[in-house]
Amino acid sequence: EYCSADIKKKALTLLDGNTENVQMVLESLINDGYIDDMRYCSAYARDKSSISGWGTAKIRYMLSGKGMPEEIIRNALAEIDEEKAGNRLEKLLMTRNAAMKDDPLKKQKLIRYALGRGYTYDAVIAAIDKIRRNNTNL
Secondary structure, three states: OOOHHHHHHHHHHHOOOOHHHHHHHHHHHHHOOOOOHHHHHHHHHHHHHHOOOOOHHHHHHHHHHOOOOHHHHHHHHHOOOHHHHHHHHHHHHHHHHHHOOOOOOHHHHHHHHHHHOOOOHHHHHHHHHHHHHHOOOO
């Protein structure tokens, strides 16, 4: 699966920068249904959330970096199951927590880790509080 920006970049190099031909090829692929930015964004968001364990902030950033329109990004992110994403975040934090044993800066490091994975601060704090209620080692 490719988005229109990826194909445009690839076509520019293959067609020696001829923008008219690139636009013609791109329009043909879109009209024939080979390229669909909404389909691409939905698949990207689903895969990065479920397989890579990314949060919505990181997914949004990466899709906007590819030049995807905000409305398409918003629709793709709406398809992510929030409950499953929360469970993945908790699992990531519990695994990371177990690896840090007696580190005095454990909570700060867990927050930084989860923010780097693209989760929102509120979601991270909620997950850490839930883990803390269930496990006194945090």
